[in-house]
Amino acid sequence: MIIKTQTPADWIDYELIDSGDGMKLERFGGWRVARPEPQALWRPSLERWDANATFLKKGGSDERGEWQLDSNMPQQWMVDYKGIKMRLGLTAFKHVGIFAEQASNWDFMKERITKMAAKPQILNLFAYTGGASVAAALAGAEVTHVDSVKQVVQWARENAELSGVQGIRWIVDDALKFVQREVRRGRKYSGIILDPPSYGRGPDGEKWILEENIRELLECCRTLLEPRNSFVILNLYSMGLSALLARSLMLSLFGKADHEEMGELYFEDNFGKNLPLGVFYRMVR
Structure with a gap:
């Protein structure tokens, strides 16, 4: 779809x-x-x-x-x-603490989580200021929130408190290193959200380059994902990367989906101009 x-x-x-x-x-x-x-x-x-x-x-x-x-x-x-309350602020890197186009993904995950019988475990990687983490927690999930920047994780904790949710597991770590350890621990998750940047640094200077590291990260996520009654959301912001590329990558690693959605996240301004802000792929199995 x-x-x-x-x-x-x-x-x-x-x-x-x-x-x-x-x-x-x-x-x-x-x-x-x-x-x-x-x-x-x-x-x-x-x-x-x-x-x-x-x-x-x-x-x-x-x-x-x-x-x-x-x-x-x-x-x-x-x-x-x-009910997802977010404290915004003016940063030196043009960001304000929210990617508003992600509201579509928040709606998707809340719908999936409310259909799950047990209290699901959800993993949010590159989790930024926690919009997806709060959305999942409000829907009844137990959430593990992972970001490499300590100050950003603290910002996310403030947003969770503003939204009245507790019990989120807060992790300051490099996303790839974290999922590698989770694989060794034998952990399983019913939902995984990935919002990787094109380029970034971990807390100990680890280098993240999307095109070089994304496949290894997804291979770990494949092992962590429950085989049934589970979902994955992948967002890509790099210009030149398409939803079709995201789909091909995901299906090559995770196999056939029972339900899938892909496309562009975009806003229409007040004059009818559509502004693309990234591509997504969502799968349910």
Whole structure:
């Protein structure tokens, strides 16, 4: 099943207002944020963007720079998606603490978890500030949350507390090293969420390069996944990688799925322009 998944209609605290000229204008709660988006190749529809915070690039990088703020813009604020409460903040790398397009995956996993008879074990890798971890916990799962950055894991813990969920297992570790150890321990999970970056570093300087490391990581995940009544979600953000590639990779390792979905995560701005923000593959067996 091929699905192009845009923003859920009930994402009240998020809106893509406009996009173009390598930028996007978004609303998170009551605040409007303008920041780089390299896939916005068209011209913006609005002549002027009235943003509360604008990310100004430095040195030609889309990821590094500084924020230009109006006088009322807070450094931190909160948004809510179906009980998933997230504290947002302006970071030096243009991010604000949430990938709002992931709400589609949160809905998918919550639906799967609520259909499972026993309290399922869910593994969230490259888990960032914990949107997927909180979604799974709210649906009744026991969650293991893994990220290599200690400060980001602390941020995720704050989001879990804001959302009223407890019992998440918090792990600061390199994702590949962690799953290798879990394989040796004989652990099993009913659901695995993978949101790997193109490039990253582990807590001890371990180098992560998606194209070089993803297959070994998925091979470990295949061993960790329960053979029946289980699911996997894989997100890919690297430009040039397709949903079809993700599907071929997953099926070559995990075998035939009972149900599968793949496509693009995207937002439609207020002027009808569709902004792609990554590809996904979801399988159930």
